[in-house]
Amino acid sequence: MLTIDKRQYEVQKLVDRKETSSYYTDEDGMKVVAMMLEKLNLKGDFSLMDPFMGAGITLSSINRFVKPKKVIGIEINEEPYELAKSILSAIYDDVEVVCGSAFKFGWDYKADLIISNPPFTRWHRVKNRDEILKTVVSKGYGKYISRKDAGLHVLSIFLIDRILNEGGYAILVLPASTFYTSQASGVKSFLKEFYDILYLVENVNKPSFSSGSEFKELIVVLKKKEKQNRASKTHFDSIEHSQPHNSSEKCYEHTNNTEIYQYNGTLKYLYSANLHEIKSFIDRNWLSLFKYDEAKKLSQFLEEGINQGVLRYLKRDEIMVGIQMYGPEFFFIPNKYWKITKESEAVITINNGKDTIEIPKKYLIKCLRKPEYYMEKTYIDDPEFYILSIDDPPQGDLERYIAWGLGQNIPALSLGSEWYKHIWKQIQTKKPYGHIFLHNKIDLKRHRILANYSSKPLCASKNFFIIKTNNSLIAMWYNSEVMRDFLKIFGRKISDSWIELLVEDYLQIPVPADNVDDKELASYIKKWQ
Numbered sequence: 001m002l003t004i005d006k007r008q009y010e011v012q013k014l015v016d017r018k019e020t021s022s023y024y025t026d027e028d029g030m031k032v033v034a035m036m037l038e039k040l041n042l043k044g045d046f047s048l049m050d051p052f053m054g055a056g057i058t059l060s061s062i063n064r065f066v067k068p069k070k071v072i073g074i075e076i077n078e079e080p081y082e083l084a085k086s087i088l089s090a091i092y093d094d095v096e097v098v099c100g101s102a103f104k105f106g107w108d109y110k111a112d113l114i115i116s117n118p119p120f121t122r123w124h125r126v127k128n129r130d131e132i133l134k135t136v137v138s139k140g141y142g143k144y145i146s147r148k149d150a151g152l153h154v155l156s157i158f159l160i161d162r163i164l165n166e167g168g169y170a171i172l173v174l175p176a177s178t179f180y181t182s183q184a185s186g187v188k189s190f191l192k193e194f195y196d197i198l199y200l201v202e203n204v205n206k207p208s209f210s211s212g213s214e215f216k217e218l219i220v221v222l223k224k225k226e227k228q229n230r231a232s233k234t235h236f237d238s239i240e241h242s243q244p245h246n247s248s249e250k251c252y253e254h255t256n257n258t259e260i261y262q263y264n265g266t267l268k269y270l271y272s273a274n275l276h277e278i279k280s281f282i283d284r285n286w287l288s289l290f291k292y293d294e295a296k297k298l299s300q301f302l303e304e305g306i307n308q309g310v311l312r313y314l315k316r317d318e319i320m321v322g323i324q325m326y327g328p329e330f331f332f333i334p335n336k337y338w339k340i341t342k343e344s345e346a347v348i349t350i351n352n353g354k355d356t357i358e359i360p361k362k363y364l365i366k367c368l369r370k371p372e373y374y375m376e377k378t379y380i381d382d383p384e385f386y387i388l389s390i391d392d393p394p395q396g397d398l399e400r401y402i403a404w405g406l407g408q409n410i411p412a413l414s415l416g417s418e419w420y421k422h423i424w425k426q427i428q429t430k431k432p433y434g435h436i437f438l439h440n441k442i443d444l445k446r447h448r449i450l451a452n453y454s455s456k457p458l459c460a461s462k463n464f465f466i467i468k469t470n471n472s473l474i475a476m477w478y479n480s481e482v483m484r485d486f487l488k489i490f491g492r493k494i495s496d497s498w499i500e501l502l503v504e505d506y507l508q509i510p511v512p513a514d515n516v517d518d519k520e521l522a523s524y525i526k527k528w529q
């Protein structure tokens with residue numbers, strides 16, 4: 001049913017995939033797009049465009065579902081551009097394709113329907129990122145760009161908005177992070193303001209809808225709202241959508257609801273949600289819409305906890321990321337090369353199979369290294385690693401250890417002649433000590449312990465978030481079923497099983513209040529079970 005030439009995927013081998021984000025929409029993705037087009041049932045002399053067309057899969061494959069009058073595509077890589085040109089010209093009568101950057105050539109185009117899978121390139125990999133950002137801001141979208149490192153996919157949405165006629169439709173394959181990270185919070189409010197968000201679809205067979213991509217993606221279908229005095233009109237015939245799911249209403253103009261679907265070979269309708277009414281955690285993370293009933297229940301449960309005084313929010317100065325380490329096999333002791341052979345009040349003795357060195361304890365701080373070392377139990381008596389925190393000019397054995405480090409070519413060497421001081425400097429400025437240690441990446445299928453506790457203040461690497469407050473119930477809470485369910489519903493999914501949170505997320509997650517005792521907390525948690 002889809003018109004795809006296998007060369008359209010093969011051509012990806014000829015380009016720098018990472019640099020240009022050449023992960024073309026796969027067959028699952030295009031099947032979903034086709035099903036969405038069937039729902040929209042678009043007719044008339046409309047134009048179809050993909051400003052990031054790759055080899056033209058998004059434009060060619062759906063030719064049985066739409067009859068556009070004109071087809072427009074832009075692509076930065078030459079080989080896929082050439083292929084798209086020949087394939088599209090064979091299918092459609094009026095084709096206009098451009099080889100170059102859409103951020104340079106795209107702004108003056110107009111289209112009624114855009115089907116696109118915009119590039120999702122890591123911000124630091126985008127060569128002319130500042131120029132692109134400046135252009136997007138100059139077009140009036142600055143207000144919706146929450147952070148400078150917004151991501152190319154976020155900026156692409158603004159370009160697409162500029163191209164799309166009012167009343168027009170966009171079907172976009174977007175990284176799921178668009179719907180939960182703070183970088184994208186601006187684009188979410190932009191979409192709510194100027195678009196009807198008709199459908200959201202996730203793939204349950206695998207995370208993405210793109211070939212070769214491991215990142216979770218969603219397909220979103222948008223309709224640009226029409227203003228009273230619209231400057232640009234669409235060229236659709238009066239639209240009669242297929243019936244919304246389980247609804248007697250004829251057309252989306254009459255409802256503000258977004259239909260949520262899962263794809264697993266066929267489309268499964270889950271719920272309808274009014275995105276203008278969703279609150280707090282659910283609004284912050286639209287992925288929770290795929291578990292809407294549970295999300296609503298858990299949100300309510302947590303709100304009750306706050307109202308009853310069992311829970312409270314963390315304060316900003318209570319939580320921090322652990323120490324950044326440029327060369328863990330040097331700064332952590334023991335490490336891959338050096339074992340501790342003896343320990344006294346004042347020094348440790350280390351050996352690497354060749355040399356023996358004594359390091360005074362005044363340069364050593366107890367520090368948690370990686371979460372996987374602390375998965376057995378919540379309580380930590382001894383993290384079993386020190387970090388080396390040096391301020392004075394090194395002498396004696398310490399000088400020998402530093403000389404060894406020099407030969408190891410560790411990343412900290414790029415920090416200049418006082419590279420060995422960088423841990424000490426962080427300790428001075430950040431004071432990264434605390435009692436609760438939250439693991440930064442969590443695999444709910446494998447990990448039972450998500451947080452550790454120490455009654456003595458300890459340091460931790462940046463693989464942990466450190467909470468300064470000395471309250472073991474906070475760790476107990478993070479290891480409870482409530483938090484596991486919370487993460488399942490609201491966590492930032494990196495791939496299928498990993499969940500990543502940031503400080504700002506933790507600030508939104510309530511924790512046990514200071515005056516609550518373990519019995520009270522346990523009975524509250526039990527209510528959830």
Ligand SMILES: C[S@@+](CC[C@H](N)C(=O)[O-])C[C@H]1O[C@@H](n2cnc3c(N)ncnc32)[C@H](O)[C@@H]1O
Pocket residue numbers: 020021022023024025050051052053054055056057058074075076077080100101102103116117118119120210
């Ligand atoms: C995720 S792929 C999607 C390709 C195609 N739409 C599809 O789904 O098969 C993103 C495409 O955008 C192209 N691209 C990246 N940056 C671009 C830019 N600044 N202007 C135009 N195309 C760009 C890449 O080369 C790649 O082909």
